[in-house]
Amino acid sequence: MADFHFDVIVVGAGPAGSCAALTLARAGRSVCLVERGPFPGAKNMYGGVIYPRVLDQLVPRWWEEAPIQRWVTRRMTMMTTPTQAITVDYRTQAWAGPPYNGATAYRPDFDAWLAGKAEGEGAVLVCSTTATGLLRDGSRVVGVRTDRPDGDLTARIVIACDGVNSFLAKEAGLYRDSDPGHFTLGVKETLALPKAVIDERFGVRDLDGVDIEIVGCTGDVPGGGFLYTNLDTLAVGVVLKLPALAAQQRRPEAIIGALKAHPAIAPLVEGGEVKEYSAHVIPEGGYEMMPTLAGDGLLVAGDAAAFCLAAGIWLEGVNFAMGSGMAAGEAANEAIARGDVTASALAGYRKRLEANFVLRDHRKLRGAPGLVLSDRVQKRYPAFICNVAERMFRVDNPAPKPGLRRIARQEMKRGGVRLRHLVKDAWAGWKAFG
Amino acid sequence: MIAACLKWVDRRPEVDPITGVVHDDNRFAGISDADQAALEWALRHAEVTGDELVVVAAGPPQAEGVLREAVACGASRAVRVEVALAAPSPTVARALASVVSSATTVWCGDYSLDRGSGSVPSFLAAELGVAQALGLVAVTLAEGAIEGLRRLDKGRRERLRVTDRAVLSVEGSTARLRRAPLSRTLAGRTATVDVVAGPREVDARVTTVRSRPYRPRPRELAAPVGSAHDRISSLTAAGTSAGGRTDPIVLDPAAAAERVLSALTTWGYRPES
Amino acid sequence: MTRSVAVVPVRDGMLAVGGDEAVAECEGRAVLVGSGCAIAARELAVTEVKMLELDDFAPGSWAVALAAHLTDVDVVVVPGSPDGRDLAPRIAHALGRPLLAGAIEVRADGASCARHGGLVIDELVVDGPFVTTLQPGVRGILNASMPAPAVEIIEGGASTRTADAEVMEVLSPDLATIDLREAPRIVAGGAGLDGATRFEQLARIASALDASVGATRVVTDRGWVGHVRQIGTTGVVVEPELYIAFGISGAVQHTSGLGTPDHIVSVNTDAHCPMMQLADLAIVCDANAVLDALEEQLSG
């Protein structure tokens, strides 16, 4: 019987890994959290909005201590053509107080805080250390090899939370061939502006913040844009379908540049000094590409398991990472308690995910990426809706006002929008989001 | 005993270009590349001589993290001297000297990232009454001696040799710090760091009245000669080149080469042939 | 009245870099220390000069020898050259005075000192005498003629032996391997050159002109020469006296790393590119052919 260094090794101190480690440490298991960055979150990037409600049970009253920038109280969805924009603008003060909804946060702050919670419960965090492979005993995973000298570390269970394109999950053979069609590229700029300027431009006060999702702003590359307010910076970026990006030969920074120059966005971002530019691959519409979630002695969580929704305007991953990390921690704890860490003993993980939002949301929204990224939603509908609005609101006397029905019919014809498609897409949307 | 002095600093401070205000981000704190090189040399040196290696940092409790990492890399003992972050170099040197007084060799980095004066090692040598060899760009650990190459001005180098007690400082490019083995990293997390009190006094003679962003000071230049018109055009000409900028001339290759060489001769870069 | 004096190390009659500026900052009052002081003094605009003739650089002993002659000086200004930076703390220690390192400007009651890699200036005020190092190149000098200086030869040194490192030899710069930052003459090539072998030729020409080789990013990206040769914002920032550009357009990322050369030569087929605008001698010609011609003329 091998003598293990730890009960569990968690690879990757992102939101998934820290939640898994926190859950296990609290249950009294010895846990080692291995992170390649100099500190958790050092190199992690994302758009900027987190939905931390999933933390309610793990860190009660998390909102009192989590390092957030602003609470999102205004969420806008914008449809654009190169010269037009139509926006649905929802705001509520209900999201400005406990238990809150979404928040903007910097990942280095948030991830370091969450990993600190795990450490506080007794997890051993080792930074500047990269897991380079799995250690096995037959088919069973019994630890990881790291890039440090004498760097083998053993445990009963390894939880791979090493992010998108998980090297460990692939090495364990949990993925079928990965199809680049299921990946999107996220690129983001952080722009510095004084807080007062942001407050004024976005019509918010104090810690209230804004989340704008934008369709139709990425030219011929299917995708979406976003603009979020931090305390004294803005995050502006785009999420782009990878194969199309390659085919179009457009540089992502040029697409962000075009978004920043859009007449509806330019006045909001004007004068912001670029503090940071970053790019990262996102597993999109995870349900289709999800790997096998457990092997003997191994679990996968977060982006590593493709638990992420990135379909144009949809950008959620941190909440799924935290939810799946917690579930993995619980399942690992149970398996260790029962003394059986085989894949079948770890099946409780998948059951947990199916019962909670992680897999349910993914199943429900499985059609969303295809719909949101379709040519119709990307280009025809925004143009159609914008043109209808334009003619509705335009006053070209002495000509009399045309009726809405007539405008709509003419614009549908002009924009190549078929009623048949509209009905079909509406139905698909209803199924996905309804 | 051999010692290495490691300064805990923010490796990536952000300086506001308008106000000169420095924003520290302690998460990026650590030791400079130069101090890492110093630690690596100290480790190699201790391996050769079999001496004990003591790592020292003068600074706040957060500095203990880097000392523990140094222990994980192989240092025998870690000491932190309690001094104020803003302590001037002589005070820091005195604090360090109290710990390393019996060291045969003290390894330092050439400059610290924040203060960047490179004076602590020199003050330390003075304090200990030992030789100094500073700003080394290459080091050789020889039998009973250490040889180093020191950067001089105008591209020259000086080869130095120390055979007795000395303070050495090295540039960051001289060595790459080894990675600590995983087992020692795990064990090093709880390594004890001895804490000693440093000099309490502050140097009341020096006050920082204000900090501001760097702006070059006006340079003194020889007054232009010639007519008022010449002077105005020379003062308004961009750049500080001695000669005025000239219009491009079209030449064939041989004539071009000749023209280049004759210009170099006129300007004094080549002897008259 | 406060008195300031520059202490300038000398090696074989050569002043430390920035020594002339330190002396100018002290209105022509200087103490020269080292070997060949009298020769070095001729290069300086000094009003009052003391000379302490000592051989190998030995900062510990030199400082002790100097201190005796500096007790009545309020502000000691040392050039921030390698020797000056090593000597100044020892002088400050011997005199028991504060050191204001890395000054860009010295006043009677303090100095403006660079911190954080030169991004921040601290204005420091000192109550009492102090020692400071003045960064070379920040000040510039006027070459005004001075009346014949008062010269005093001072003795000292031998009796006060402090532990110092042994100087084995001084190596003269090797232009082929010199850190480009320190190179006084640079011959650089850009995308206008037609291949990697041009840079071997450039190296031969450079060595005939006592110069070092530099390049643009396009060239280093192609791997024609190593990244250490790249001049510019993402390469090294150089400060040569002479800069010769072959087939370089003069993009701002390149020229911002160029310093302020006294003389610039540019050879380019495009008469209107920025490098040609900057040049003291701008020649419109195929740079490759000019290199061939140059090599021939230099060997002939």
Ligand SMILES: Cc1cc2nc3c(=O)[nH]c(=O)nc-3n(C[C@H](O)[C@H](O)[C@H](O)COP(=O)(O)OP(=O)(O)OC[C@H]3O[C@@H](n4cnc5c(N)ncnc54)[C@H](O)[C@@H]3O)c2cc1C
């Ligand atoms: C541009 C962009 C915008 C996004 N916007 C949002 C958004 O607004 N809201 C949202 O909820 N989500 C967003 N996401 C998605 C979100 O970032 C991810 O879903 C989330 O970070 C997943 O968390 P994780 O813990 O699984 O992985 P990660 O956060 O990627 O963490 C993985 C960790 O593992 C470490 N690691 C990796 N390999 C190794 C190894 N071999 N050894 C040791 N450590 C290793 C990494 O350093 C890292 O710390 C966005 C993503 C992108 C790219």
Ligand SMILES: Cc1cc2nc3c(=O)[nH]c(=O)nc-3n(C[C@H](O)[C@H](O)[C@H](O)COP(=O)(O)OP(=O)(O)OC[C@H]3O[C@@H](n4cnc5c(N)ncnc54)[C@H](O)[C@@H]3O)c2cc1C
């Ligand atoms: C963020 C960033 C950082 C950068 N950092 C640096 C840096 O640190 N250093 C750097 O050098 N660049 C840097 N660059 C690149 C810089 O912008 C230019 O692209 C580069 O300096 C151009 O190099 P070049 O002059 O060799 O090439 P080009 O701009 O292509 O110029 C070639 C020149 O050669 C001339 N020419 C062509 N044929 C001949 C011929 N037969 N004879 C004579 N002349 C000829 C042409 O007229 C032209 O002027 C950076 C760029 C970016 C975006």
Ligand SMILES: Nc1ncnc2c1ncn2[C@@H]1O[C@H](COP(=O)(O)O)[C@@H](O)[C@H]1O
């Ligand atoms: N507070 C400190 N603690 C330990 N070592 C220091 C400290 N300050 C300076 N040093 C050492 O002295 C070197 C030069 O620092 P400085 O003189 O501050 O530029 C550093 O690289 C360190 O090796």
